[in-house]
Amino acid sequence: xxxxxxxxxxxxxxxxxxxxxxxxxxxxxxxxxxxxxxxxxxxxxxxxxxxxxxxxxxxxxxxxxxxxxxxxxxxxxxxxxxxxxxxxxxxxxxxxxxxxxxx
Numbered sequence: 001x002x003x004x005x006x007x008x009x010x011x012x013x014x015x016x017x018x019x020x021x022x023x024x025x026x027x028x029x030x031x032x033x034x035x036x037x038x039x040x041x042x043x044x045x046x047x048x049x050x051x052x053x054x055x056x057x058x059x060x061x062x063x064x065x066x067x068x069x070x071x072x073x074x075x076x077x078x079x080x081x082x083x084x085x086x087x088x089x090x091x092x093x094x095x096x097x098x099x100x101x102x103x
Contacts, residue, residue: 016101020101030051033050034047034050037050058096060088060091060092064092064095067094067095068084068088068091071087071091
């Protein structure tokens with residue numbers, strides 16, 4: 001993670017409203033830029049690069065899958081089973097130490 005992102009995260013840590021506002025603003029900016037690229041028939045590679053720069057893809061490695069399996073079992077035993085996708089998202093956040101916000 002680059003230093004600018006670390007600094008920003010420290011500044012906004014704990015301020016859920018600010019984080020939600022920032023995320024909404026970035027999503028809208030990315031959505032507008034993608035629309036512009038597609039409307040003017042620009043190179044699709046530029047749109048792909050924009051998405052690649054805007055998002056980080058974290059693959060499900062063995063650590064994530066093990067945590068997801070443990071979580072699934074615990075939720076099943078307690079009668080609180082949730083969607084598998086949510087379990088995977090939470091497992092990525094837990095194993096990678098990434099804050100996870102929900103609404």
